[in-house]
Amino acid sequence: MMWTAIQTTSTWVLLFCASVILTPPARAATQPEELNQGRRLYESQCGSCHGPRGNGGKGANLAQPRLRRATDNQTLSTIIRRGIPGTEMPGSPLTSGQVSSIAAYVRTLGRVPPEAVVGDRASGEALYTRLDCGRCHTLRGRGGALGPSLDDIGARRSAAHLRQALLDPEAAIPTGFLQLRVVTNEGRVLTGVRVNEDTFSLQFRDLSGQFHSFWKDELDSVDKLWGRSPMPSYASRVTDTQTDDLVTYLVAVGDAP
Amino acid sequence: MKTLVLLFIAATPVFGQVPYERIRDAATEPESWLTYSGTYGAQRYSTLDQIDRNNVALLQPAWIYQTRSFQKFEVSPLVADGIMYISEPPSNATALDLRTGRPIWRYRRSLPQGIVTCCGQVNRGVALLDDQVFLGTVDAHLVALDAETGQVRWETEVADYSMGYSITVAPLALKDKIIVGIAGGEYGIRGFLDAYDPTTGERLWRFWTVPGPGEPGHETWSGDSWMRGGAPTWVTGAYDPELDLLYWGTGNPGPDFIGEVRLGDNLFSESLIALDPDTGELQWYFQFLPHDIHDYDSTQVPMLVDTVFQGEAQKLLVFPNRNGFYYVLDRVTGEFLLGTPFARQTWALGLDDDGRPIEDPETIPSAEGALVYPDDDGAANWYSPTYSPQTGLVYQNVREKGGIYYLADATYEPGQIYMGASRRVVPGEDPKGFLRALDAVTGDRVWELELQSPPWAGLMSTAGGLVFSGTMEGDFFAADAQTGAVLWRFQTGGPVYANPITYLSEGRQFVAITAGNALVTFVLPDDPQ
Numbered sequence: 100m101m102w103t104a105i106q107t108t109s110t111w112v113l114l115f116c117a118s119v120i121l122t123p124p125a126r127a128a129t130q131p132e133e134l135n136q137g138r139r140l141y142e143s144q145c146g147s148c149h150g151p152r153g154n155g156g157k158g159a160n161l162a163q164p165r166l167r168r169a170t171d172n173q174t175l176s177t178i179i180r181r182g183i184p185g186t187e188m189p190g191s192p193l194t195s196g197q198v199s200s201i202a203a204y205v206r207t208l209g210r211v212p213p214e215a216v217v218g219d220r221a222s223g224e225a226l227y228t229r230l231d232c233g234r235c236h237t238l239r240g241r242g243g244a245l246g247p248s249l250d251d252i253g254a255r256r257s258a259a260h261l262r263q264a265l266l267d268p269e270a271a272i273p274t275g276f277l278q279l280r281v282v283t284n285e286g287r288v289l290t291g292v293r294v295n296e297d298t299f300s301l302q303f304r305d306l307s308g309q310f311h312s313f314w315k316d317e318l319d320s321v322d323k324l325w326g327r328s329p330m331p332s333y334a335s336r337v338t339d340t341q342t343d344d345l346v347t348y349l350v351a352v353g354d355a356p
Numbered sequence: 357m358k359t360l361v362l363l364f365i366a367a368t369p370v371f372g373q374v375p376y377e378r379i380r381d382a383a384t385e386p387e388s389w390l391t392y393s394g395t396y397g398a399q400r401y402s403t404l405d406q407i408d409r410n411n412v413a414l415l416q417p418a419w420i421y422q423t424r425s426f427q428k429f430e431v432s433p434l435v436a437d438g439i440m441y442i443s444e445p446p447s448n449a450t451a452l453d454l455r456t457g458r459p460i461w462r463y464r465r466s467l468p469q470g471i472v473t474c475c476g477q478v479n480r481g482v483a484l485l486d487d488q489v490f491l492g493t494v495d496a497h498l499v500a501l502d503a504e505t506g507q508v509r510w511e512t513e514v515a516d517y518s519m520g521y522s523i524t525v526a527p528l529a530l531k532d533k534i535i536v537g538i539a540g541g542e543y544g545i546r547g548f549l550d551a552y553d554p555t556t557g558e559r560l561w562r563f564w565t566v567p568g569p570g571e572p573g574h575e576t577w578s579g580d581s582w583m584r585g586g587a588p589t590w591v592t593g594a595y596d597p598e599l600d601l602l603y604w605g606t607g608n609p610g611p612d613f614i615g616e617v618r619l620g621d622n623l624f625s626e627s628l629i630a631l632d633p634d635t636g637e638l639q640w641y642f643q644f645l646p647h648d649i650h651d652y653d654s655t656q657v658p659m660l661v662d663t664v665f666q667g668e669a670q671k672l673l674v675f676p677n678r679n680g681f682y683y684v685l686d687r688v689t690g691e692f693l694l695g696t697p698f699a700r701q702t703w704a705l706g707l708d709d710d711g712r713p714i715e716d717p718e719t720i721p722s723a724e725g726a727l728v729y730p731d732d733d734g735a736a737n738w739y740s741p742t743y744s745p746q747t748g749l750v751y752q753n754v755r756e757k758g759g760i761y762y763l764a765d766a767t768y769e770p771g772q773i774y775m776g777a778s779r780r781v782v783p784g785e786d787p788k789g790f791l792r793a794l795d796a797v798t799g800d801r802v803w804e805l806e807l808q809s810p811p812w813a814g815l816m817s818t819a820g821g822l823v824f825s826g827t828m829e830g831d832f833f834a835a836d837a838q839t840g841a842v843l844w845r846f847q848t849g850g851p852v853y854a855n856p857i858t859y860l861s862e863g864r865q866f867v868a869i870t871a872g873n874a875l876v877t878f879v880l881p882d883d884p885q
Contacts, residue, residue: 151764
C-alpha cells in the first residue's frame, strides 16, 4: 500500500525533471559485491534525503536515467565526495572505492528497461502538429509554457508512461504544475497553472497561456486543484495506432540530442 | 546639533571594548546587539521603538553586504560601537562599518579536506568579549580574533573534525569564559559543552552531555553506546547572571533512529541542562525526550522569562521544542511546569505529570516505513523564537511537515554518517509554515499567520509592537505583535535562514537580516513626512 503511494509520487516527480544524460557505465557490468556495498552506503548516507529507493525527498530524485547535475561518472563521484556548494547536499569523506560503489548503485536506480515502440514517427509528428500539442508544451524551445517541456522526454520517461499521460493525464500530475482557480476581489474568475507562489503573492498562467501576477490581498479566493490537469484526455480523440505514432515520435525526439 | 554629535560618535568607532558587564546589562544598551540572542535572557526582544506599528510600512533598505559563499548564510550579527561583526560560511568572520556596510577587516579560514557536517558548512555568528571576537569553525576549532584588525590572537582545537565533530554555533561569552558547543549528532560523536579562557584559549572545563563510566547518567546507556551517543550542543544557550546558571539545549542521541543499540533514557540527550558556568558542573537537567528515536534535537534557544505563573511571580524558562511541544520550566530548580503542543505532532500521545512523553509506537521508524509529524526537521529548529514582555506572548515559526521513516543499517565508522533510517516525503502533502503567537504562561495559541512553506527564519520582537520574520520564498516582513497583521514586507530575493537583529546607527533604528547570500539592513526614510 505504502509502496504504491511512493511509486505514484515518484512517477509525477520523474515526469519533468530536467535534463542531462548520465553517461553509461564504463564497464559492461558492475560486480554484485560493489553494488551491494553501494546500496548499503546509499541507504545509510544518502537515503535520508534522497529516499530509500532514490525517489527523492529533501534531496533530488535520483531514480531517473538522467541526472541534471551529474553529467558523467566523474561528476557524479565528485558530487558524492564534495557535495554541491550552495545546496544542502553535503560532501562525504569516503574512499574512492566507496564513492564509485555508491555511484554504481545510484545508476541502477534510474535504469529504465528499453521498451519496443511500434508506431510511425512521421505520422506521430504530423499528429503532434494537428493536435496542437505545442500550444501548451515546448519542443526544442518552441511552444507554450502551460505544460511541461517535452525536450528529452523520451529519455526521461518510459513509453508506457507517455502513453498513460496522453490517455489519462490526471493519473500523474507533474511537480510544479498545480492547477488553480482564482477569484479576484472584483469577482473575476481565472483558471490557470501556478508559476510561483509565496506568502504574499501568486503568479500563474491562465489556460490561454497569459501570465498573471497578484498580491494575495487582491484575491478573494484561491482554489488549489491538486490532482487536476488542464490537459484533456486524448483517449476518445485518437486511435490506438495514432497513440503509438505519437508515443514513437516523442520517444524519438527525446532520444535525439 | 544632536545629529552632528551622534554622527561624530558613530564615525569614530572604539573597537571591541565589550567587557562582560556590558553584555550582562545589554538590555540597557539597545543601540547595540552584543550577544547572539541580544541579551543573556535570550528573548531576542529589543526595547527600541523608533520603528513601530504606525511607521514600519515606510521601512526601506539601507545597505546590502554580499557574502561570496554559496552555503546557507545563517549569521545573527553582533553590533557594538559602530561596527557590525558577522561570520560567513563556512568559517569566516568580517567586521563591517555600520554606517556604510563596507568591510573593515576579513578573517578567511583555510579548511582541510574531509570535514563532515550534516546540514551545510554554516556558521550562526561570533561572540564578542573585551577586545576580541570569537569564532567556532567547521573543523572544530575555536578562534580568537583581534576585534580591531581581525588578526588571529589564538586558536585551539576543540575536537577532531575527522571524527565528525564540527562547530556551527555562535559561542557565548560570559564573565571570563567563552562557552562553545559542538555539532555532529549524525556522526556518532560524544557530545559536550566547553568553556575556554578568552586570553589563552586554554580549556577551563568540559561537560560531557553523554556521561562516561562512573558519572551520573552513564547507566542510561546500554553497553558501550555512550561512546558515540551524540547529544550535541549546536545552538547557543542562555545565562541568568543573578542565579549564575548557564542553560543549554542538547541534541539527539546517536544513532538517530535506532533505539535498540542504546537502550535506556540516554541522558543527557534531548535535555535542557543548567550548569555552573565557573565549573561546568550540572546543577539540574530536564530531559524532554528520553530515548529519542525521531532525531528531535532539543537544541533550541531557551528563553528566560520572569512573569506570574499560576498566581506566583516565577523565574521561568520557556522552550518551544523541535518535537512540537511548548515547555515551561522553573529555571531555578528545573521543575516541569507545563508542556503543550504548539504544532501538529503524532509521535506522542501526550505528556505525563512529570512532562515525560507517552510515545506512540506506531511512529517508530520501521522496515515498512512509519509516518510521523513533525519530520526530523522538526516543528521548530535552531532558528530563534522571541518573547515580548510588552505582549506577554512567545512567537515561534512553526513547520508542519511529516516524514515516513524506513529503518536502515547504521554501522559506526569514525566520521561517517550514523543515523539508521531514511526519510520519504509524505505523498501528496503540501507542507505548511506558520508564525504563531502563544501565551507564554499557558502555551495557548493567540494568533497565527500562515506561511507559504515551512520556514527556517528566526524571529525578533520589538517595543515598537512588531515581530520580524522571513520566509523561504525570500520575504522579510513585520507583523503586528498583538494581532499578526502584516504591516510591511520586502522581497529580498533569497531564502531567509537566519535571525533578525535591530540596533541604532547614528541615532536611527535599523533592522538587519540575512537572506540568500545577502545581509540586508533596513531603516526608515530620513524624513518620513
